[in-house]
Amino acid sequence: MKVGILCYPSYGGSGVIASDLARHLARRGHEVHVFSYETPFRLQQFEANLFFHQVEVLDYPLFRFPPYLIALTSKIVDVARTAQLDLLHVHYAIPHTPAAYLAREMLARERKLPIITTTHGTDITLVGKDPQFFEVIRFSLESSDGVTAVSHNLAIESKEVFGLEKTPRVIPNFVDVEAYIPQQNPALRSRFALPEEKLLLHISNFRPIKRLEDVVKIFAGVNQVLPSRLLLVGDGPEKVTALQMAQQLAVEERVHFLGRQENVAEIFALSDLFLLPSEKESFGLVALEAMACEVPVVASKTGGLPEVVEHGLTGYLAPVGHTDAMIEGSLKILSNPLLHRQMAERGRKVALSRFRAEPIVDAYEQYYKEILNES
Ligand code: U5P
Known part of the structure; x- marks a missing residue:
C-alpha cells in the first residue's frame, strides 16, 4: 500500500x-x-x-x-x-x-x-x-x-x-519492547541519586493537564518518609509552577529538571517509580513505556489510564488530585521490594502481551x- x-x-x-x-x-x-x-x-x-x-x-x-x-x-x-x-x-x-x-x-x-x-x-x-x-x-x-x-x-x-x-x-x-527494556546503569544512576535513595520520574509536555504541581507534591510526600530524588523530563508552560512548588515544599535541591530528551528509554530504566497524576490521559503512552522498562506507575484514575495501568498489579491509580492516596500508593511500592519487583515484572509482561x-x-x-x- x-x-x-x-x-x-x-x-x-x-x-x-x-x-x-x-x-x-x-x-x-x-x-x-x-x-x-x-x-x-x-x-x-x-x-x-x-x-x-x-x-x-x-x-x-x-x-x-x-x-x-x-x-x-x-x-x-x-x-x-x-x-x-x-x-x-x-x-x-x-x-x-x-x-x-x-x-x-x-x-x-x-x-x-x-x-x-x-x-x-x-x-x-x-x-x-x-x-x-x-x-x-x-x-x-x-x-x-x-x-x-x-x-x-x-x-x-x-x-x-x-x-x-x-x-x-x-x-x-x-511500545517498542526491544528499545524500552529494563537495564541496570549504576554509573548513570549515581549521578542523580545515592544508592539508598529512590528515584522518581515524570515525563511530559508540562502542560496544565499534566498537573506538575501534583507530581512535586507526591514526590515531597514520598521524600518525607523515604529519601528520594525526582527527575522531570520534558518542557512546557508549567515548568515554572513545578519549580515554585518544589521551592515551597523545600525539595528543590532534590528535583532535577532534565529538559526535553530524545532517548528516554535509558532514563526510564534508572527509575524506581513513574508518576502521572494527570487531569486527563486518553492513553498515557509514557505509562506504557515505564511499564515496558519494569517501572511501576502511580497515576490518576482518568480517561484511558485504567486500560493501561492495572490498579494494584502494575501500579496504583487514585482519583485526580488525590495526592495523599498517590503518596500512600508510592510509599507502599517503594518500601516493599517484593511488591516493587512483582509490579515491575507484571508491567513488562503486560507491555509484551497487550501492547x-x-x-x-x-x-x-x-x-x-x-x-x-x-x-
Ligand atoms: N517524550 C520524549 N521526550 C520528552 C518528553 C516526552 O521522548 O522530553 C515522549 C514520551 O516518551 C512519549 C511521548 O513517547 O513523548 C509523550 O506521550 P504522551 O504522554 O503524550 O502520551
Whole structure:
C-alpha cells in the first residue's frame, strides 16, 4: 500500500505513534509518506520506503496567521498525485482531518483517497470541544472513511461528544519492547541519586493537564518518609509552577529538571517509580513505556489510564488530585521490594502481551484493507 500519514512532529503520544507506525509499515514493504511541518523527532533516521514531506507555509505580511491548512492540503494533493497514494492516515484530528477532507474532495475526479482519522485525546476531549472547532471536527470525523481511537474510553467519548453514528475502532498505542527494556546503569544512576535513595520520574509536555504541581507534591510526600530524588523530563508552560512548588515544599535541591530528551528509554530504566497524576490521559503512552522498562506507575484514575495501568498489579491509580492516596500508593511500592519487583515484572509482561508493536501494526494494516475494500 501507499500510505500518507499526517501528524505533529513534536513530543507527544500522537506524533510518536504516527512515526513508529510509519517506520513499521515501511519495514513491511509499504510505501509511506509522512506530512508535517518538521521532521518528527522519532523519525530522524533513514528508512527505505519512508518519505518525509515538509509542509512549508508562505510567509507573507498579510498573513497574521500562517495558513497551514492550505499548505498541508496542497502538499497532500501534490504527493497523492505523484506517488499515487492509496489512503491517508491522519493522527490528531486538528487540523489534519479537515486538510485530508479537502484534499480528498479536490482529487475526487481523479482518484479515491480514503481517510482514516486516529483520535489521540486532546484533539477530542479538550480542543475539539471548543465551539470554535466543534462543528468542523464533527463534520470531518463523520466524513472520514474510518475513525480509530487509542482507548475504549476515548472511543466512547469521541462518539458521545460528536454524536458520531459509529463508535470508533479501538486500536491502542504500542511500545517498542526491544528499545524500552529494563537495564541496570549504576554509573548513570549515581549521578542523580545515592544508592539508598529512590528515584522518581515524570515525563511530559508540562502542560496544565499534566498537573506538575501534583507530581512535586507526591514526590515531597514520598521524600518525607523515604529519601528520594525526582527527575522531570520534558518542557512546557508549567515548568515554572513545578519549580515554585518544589521551592515551597523545600525539595528543590532534590528535583532535577532534565529538559526535553530524545532517548528516554535509558532514563526510564534508572527509575524506581513513574508518576502521572494527570487531569486527563486518553492513553498515557509514557505509562506504557515505564511499564515496558519494569517501572511501576502511580497515576490518576482518568480517561484511558485504567486500560493501561492495572490498579494494584502494575501500579496504583487514585482519583485526580488525590495526592495523599498517590503518596500512600508510592510509599507502599517503594518500601516493599517484593511488591516493587512483582509490579515491575507484571508491567513488562503486560507491555509484551497487550501492547507490542507487531499485533497493533497488524490491526492498522487490517483496518486499512477493510477501508480500501469498502471505498
Ligand atoms: N517524550 C520524549 N521526550 C520528552 C518528553 C516526552 O521522548 O522530553 C515522549 C514520551 O516518551 C512519549 C511521548 O513517547 O513523548 C509523550 O506521550 P504522551 O504522554 O503524550 O502520551
